[in-house]
Amino acid sequence: MQNLHKLMMKRIKLISGIFLCATVLMGCKSKNEHTSTEKAxxxxxxxxxxxxxxxxxxxxxxxxxxxxxxxxxxxxxxxxxxxxxxxxxxxxxxxxxxxxxxxxxxxxxxxxxxxxxxxxxxxxxxxxxxxxxxxxxxxxxxxxxxxxxxxxxxxxxxxxxxxxxxxxxxxxxxxxxxxxxxxxxxxxxxxxxxxxxxxxxxxxxxxxxxxxxxxxxxxxxxxxxxxxxxxxxxxxxxxxxxxxxxxxxxxxxxxxxxxxxxxxxxxxxxxxxxxxxxxxxxxxxxxxxxxxxxxxxxxxxxxxxxxxxxxxxxxxxxxxxxxxxxxxxxxxxxxxxxxxxxxxxxxxxxxxxxxxxxxxxxxxxxxxxxxxxxxxxxxxxxxxxxxxxxxxxxxxxxxxxxxxxxLGKKTARNKPYLWVFPTHEDTYFRMPHMAMRYNNYTLLGWFPEKLENETLMDWMKSSVPVKFELYDLSNDPEQRNDLASIKPELVDMIRPLMLEQWIEIRDEGPIWENMK
CATH class of the missing domain: 3.40.720.10 (Alkaline Phosphatase, subunit A)
Known part of the structure; x- marks a missing residue:
C-alpha cells in the first residue's frame, strides 16, 4: 500500500511536470506569437x-x-x-x-x-x-x-x-x-x-x-x-x-x-x-x-x-x-x-x-x-x-x-537631386536658377535671360543653364569660394549630369495653358 502510494505520488509529480512544461511551452509559444504579431x-x-x-x-x-x-x-x-x-x-x-x-x-x-x-x-x-x-x-x-x-x-x-x-x-x-x-x-x-x-x-x-x-x-x-x-x-x-x-x-x-x-x-x-x-x-x-x-x-x-x-x-x-x-x-x-x-x-x-x-x-x-x-x-x-x-x-x-x-549608415542614391527656382525678375531676387549636389560639391546654374516677348513657360521649357558656380561644401559650407574657374575640369564633369537631369525633369512637366 505504501509502495502504491509512492508510485502514485511519482506519477502525480511526473504528470504535473509534464503539465507545467506544456504550460510553459504554450506560454512561450503564445508570447512568441504575440511578439511576432507586434513585429509584423x-x-x-x-x-x-x-x-x-x-x-x-x-x-x-x-x-x-x-x-x-x-x-x-x-x-x-x-x-x-x-x-x-x-x-x-x-x-x-x-x-x-x-x-x-x-x-x-x-x-x-x-x-x-x-x-x-x-x-x-x-x-x-x-x-x-x-x-x-x-x-x-x-x-x-x-x-x-x-x-x-x-x-x-x-x-x-x-x-x-x-x-x-x-x-x-x-x-x-x-x-x-x-x-x-x-x-x-x-x-x-x-x-x-x-x-x-x-x-x-x-x-x-x-x-x-x-x-x-x-x-x-x-x-x-x-x-x-x-x-x-x-x-x-x-x-x-x-x-x-x-x-x-x-x-x-x-x-x-x-x-x-x-x-x-x-x-x-x-x-x-x-x-x-x-x-x-x-x-x-x-x-x-x-x-x-x-x-x-x-x-x-x-x-x-x-x-x-x-x-x-x-x-x-x-x-x-x-x-x-x-x-x-x-x-x-x-x-x-x-x-x-x-x-x-x-x-x-x-x-x-x-x-x-x-x-x-x-x-x-x-x-x-x-x-x-x-x-x-x-x-x-x-x-x-x-x-x-x-x-x-x-x-x-x-x-x-x-x-x-x-x-x-x-540608422547612421550610408545611403545608396543612384542620381543627383536638383533644387530649382526659375525666377526671371532679377531686380527682385539675384540668384542662380538651380543647384545640384554631387558628393561634397554643389553646382549652381543660371538660365539665359528671358526675352521681353518670351512667355514664362516658353523660357523655362527651352532653357538650360549657361553659367555656373561650384562650391565644396566639405570645407566651404557658407559657399563663399566659387571654384568654377579654379576647377573647370570638375565643372565639365558635373555639368552634363545637371543638364541631363534637368532636361528629363523639365520635359516631363506639363504645360499649363495659362502659362503660355
Missing part, C-alpha cells in the same frame, strides 16, 4: 511639416536665442539630420515633392499653387494613396497649398480626399489674415468658419481629436500636420513673445546669420520677439501632440518626422517688393539658415537645407546624428519599405530609401 504590425507614420523654418531656428541646431525644449527632447530620442533638405525652395514645390516622391517640376508645380493654373494633378500618386492601398488610415491637417480647396463651379481641382486622405482639415493657402481665429479651414470639403485660437494650436487639437476619437484604431495610420507657423504674418500670444523682449536677447543677435542676404535698411529689430515667440509656441504645440502619442501608447510603433518646407523667409525693401502684401509682414521674419548661404527661394544651401529629426523607438537609435544627404522626396520610398508596400510603377521617383541614414 505596420508602423504608424506622422509627418510634422513646419512652414519657412530655417535650419538654424532650433536649440538642437545651435540657435543661441530660441528656446525649443520639446523639439530638443524629441531630437534626443531619435536622429538629428545635419544634411536634410526640402524638395524645393518654396512652399508648393516642396510639398508636392514630399507627397509624391518626385521632383515637383515633373508634376508641374514650378512656382506656387494657383500660379497660371498650376495644381497637383489627380494622376500623381501620393504617400497617402500608397499607404491607403496597404490598409492604412490617413489624415491631413493644415496648409495644403497644392490645389484650390474652396468649392467653385469654375475651378475643380483635386483636394486631399482625392489624393488619398480619408480625413482632412486644411486651408488652401497661408493664414494671410493672421494665424489667430483663422476663418478659412475646410474639413472634408465643408467650410468650417472662424476657429478659436492660433493656427498651430487648432491643428494640434484637431490632431489629438483624430488620434483619440476619430480614427479606426485597428488600422495603422498616416498623419500629416502642416503648420502655418513660422510663415508671416506672425502674432504669437504675448506669453511667448515677451520672453524674448529683453537686453539678453539683444546682446545675442550678433551671433545670428541671415544667409548672407541683405536685409532692410530700416530698423526692424523690435519685431524679432514675434518670430522667436512663434517658434516657442510651435514647440509647445508639438509637445502636446507628442504627449498624446505617448498617452495613446503609439510611441513605440510610430515613426515621427519633423521637418520644414524650405529655408527661412527674410524681409525685403518695400520699394523692391512693389508694395506686395507680404513686404510689411515679412519685417517680422528673423529665421536663420545657420551658417549656410541663402534663404527661402534661393538654390543656395540656406534655401533648402532644413531641420530634419526622425524618431522611431527600437528602430532608430536615440540621441544620434547623421550627416548623410536626405531629401524630402526620399520619404515616399522610405515609408513604402517600412510598410512593406510597393510604390507606383507609373511615375518616375526621385528619392531613395533614407532609413540607412536614419
Amino acid at each position: 504590425s505596420k508602423p504608424n507614420i506622422i509627418i510634422y511639416l513646419t512652414d519657412d523654418m530655417g535650419y538654424g531656428d532650433l536649440g538642437c541646431y545651435g540657435n543661441p536665442i530660441i528656446e525649443t525644449p520639446a523639439i530638443d527632447k524629441f531630437a534626443s530620442e531619435g536622429v538629428l539630420l545635419t544634411d536634410c533638405h526640402s524638395a524645393g525652395t518654396v512652399c508648393s514645390p516642396s510639398r508636392a515633392g514630399l507627397l509624391t516622391g518626385r521632383h515637383p517640376y515633373r508634376s508641374g508645380i514650378y512656382y506656387l499653387q494657383g500660379y497660371k493654373g498650376a495644381h497637383l494633378r489627380d494622376s500623381e500618386t501620393t504617400i497617402a494613396e500608397m499607404l491607403k492601398s496597404g490598409g492604412y488610415e490617413t489624415a491631413f491637417l493644415g496648409k495644403w497649398h497644392l490645389s484650390k480647396l474652396e468649392k467653385s463651379e469654375k475651378i475643380k481641382e483635386p483636394h486631399p480626399g482625392d489624393q488619398g486622405f480619408d480625413y482632412w482639415f486644411a486651408s488652401t493657402h497661408n493664414a494671410y489674415e493672421g494665424p489667430k481665429n483663422f476663418t478659412k479651414f475646410i474639413r472634408n470639403g465643408e467650410a468650417v468658419g472662424e476657429v478659436d485660437g492660433w493656427y498651430c494650436d487648432v491643428l494640434t487639437e484637431e490632431a489629438i481629436d483624430w488620434l483619440t476619437n476619430k480614427r479606426d484604431k485597428n488600422k495603422p495610420f498616416l498623419l500629416i500636420v502642416s503648420t502655418h507657423e513660422p510663415h508671416a504674418p506672425l502674432s504669437p500670444p504675448e506669453e511667448y513673445s515677451e520672453k524674448y523682449n529683453n537686453s539678453t536677447v539683444d546682446s545675442l543677435e550678433h551671433a545670428i546669420n541671415y544667409g548672407g542676404i541683405a536685409r532692410t535698411e530700416y530698423d526692424i529689430s523690435q519685431n524679432k520677439k514675434e518670430y522667436y515667440g512663434t517658434i516657442s509656441q510651435l514647440d509647445n504645440a508639438f509637445a502636446n501632440l507628442m504627449k498624446t502619442v505617448d498617452q495613446e501608447n503609439l510611441k513605440d510603433n510610430t515613426m515621427v518626422i519633423f521637418t520644414s518646407d524650405n529655408g527661412p523667409e527674410h524681409p525685403v525693401n518695400l520699394e523692391e517688393s512693389k508694395g506686395e502684401w507680404e513686404a510689411p509682414t515679412r519685417d517680422f521674419c528673423f529665421g536663420t539658415p545657420g551658417n549656410f548661404r541663402g534663404m527661402k527661394r534661393y538654390p543656395y544651401e540656406g534655401g533648402h537645407r532644413v531641420p530634419g529629426i526622425v524618431r522611431f523607438p527600437g528602430k532608430i537609435p536615440a540621441g544620434t546624428t547623421s550627416d548623410e544627404l536626405v531629401v524630402a522626396t526620399d520619404f515616399m520610398i522610405t515609408i513604402a519599405n517600412l510598410a512593406e508596400l510597393e510604390t507606383t510603377k507609373n511615375n518616375i521617383l526621385d528619392g531613395t530609401d533614407a532609413l540607412p541614414a536614419f
Whole structure:
C-alpha cells in the first residue's frame, strides 16, 4: 500500500511536470506569437511639416536665442539630420515633392499653387494613396497649398480626399489674415468658419481629436500636420513673445546669420520677439501632440518626422517688393539658415537645407546624428519599405530609401537631386536658377535671360543653364569660394549630369495653358 502510494505520488509529480512544461511551452509559444504579431504590425507614420523654418531656428541646431525644449527632447530620442533638405525652395514645390516622391517640376508645380493654373494633378500618386492601398488610415491637417480647396463651379481641382486622405482639415493657402481665429479651414470639403485660437494650436487639437476619437484604431495610420507657423504674418500670444523682449536677447543677435542676404535698411529689430515667440509656441504645440502619442501608447510603433518646407523667409525693401502684401509682414521674419548661404527661394544651401529629426523607438537609435544627404522626396520610398508596400510603377521617383541614414549608415542614391527656382525678375531676387549636389560639391546654374516677348513657360521649357558656380561644401559650407574657374575640369564633369537631369525633369512637366 505504501509502495502504491509512492508510485502514485511519482506519477502525480511526473504528470504535473509534464503539465507545467506544456504550460510553459504554450506560454512561450503564445508570447512568441504575440511578439511576432507586434513585429509584423505596420508602423504608424506622422509627418510634422513646419512652414519657412530655417535650419538654424532650433536649440538642437545651435540657435543661441530660441528656446525649443520639446523639439530638443524629441531630437534626443531619435536622429538629428545635419544634411536634410526640402524638395524645393518654396512652399508648393516642396510639398508636392514630399507627397509624391518626385521632383515637383515633373508634376508641374514650378512656382506656387494657383500660379497660371498650376495644381497637383489627380494622376500623381501620393504617400497617402500608397499607404491607403496597404490598409492604412490617413489624415491631413493644415496648409495644403497644392490645389484650390474652396468649392467653385469654375475651378475643380483635386483636394486631399482625392489624393488619398480619408480625413482632412486644411486651408488652401497661408493664414494671410493672421494665424489667430483663422476663418478659412475646410474639413472634408465643408467650410468650417472662424476657429478659436492660433493656427498651430487648432491643428494640434484637431490632431489629438483624430488620434483619440476619430480614427479606426485597428488600422495603422498616416498623419500629416502642416503648420502655418513660422510663415508671416506672425502674432504669437504675448506669453511667448515677451520672453524674448529683453537686453539678453539683444546682446545675442550678433551671433545670428541671415544667409548672407541683405536685409532692410530700416530698423526692424523690435519685431524679432514675434518670430522667436512663434517658434516657442510651435514647440509647445508639438509637445502636446507628442504627449498624446505617448498617452495613446503609439510611441513605440510610430515613426515621427519633423521637418520644414524650405529655408527661412527674410524681409525685403518695400520699394523692391512693389508694395506686395507680404513686404510689411515679412519685417517680422528673423529665421536663420545657420551658417549656410541663402534663404527661402534661393538654390543656395540656406534655401533648402532644413531641420530634419526622425524618431522611431527600437528602430532608430536615440540621441544620434547623421550627416548623410536626405531629401524630402526620399520619404515616399522610405515609408513604402517600412510598410512593406510597393510604390507606383507609373511615375518616375526621385528619392531613395533614407532609413540607412536614419540608422547612421550610408545611403545608396543612384542620381543627383536638383533644387530649382526659375525666377526671371532679377531686380527682385539675384540668384542662380538651380543647384545640384554631387558628393561634397554643389553646382549652381543660371538660365539665359528671358526675352521681353518670351512667355514664362516658353523660357523655362527651352532653357538650360549657361553659367555656373561650384562650391565644396566639405570645407566651404557658407559657399563663399566659387571654384568654377579654379576647377573647370570638375565643372565639365558635373555639368552634363545637371543638364541631363534637368532636361528629363523639365520635359516631363506639363504645360499649363495659362502659362503660355
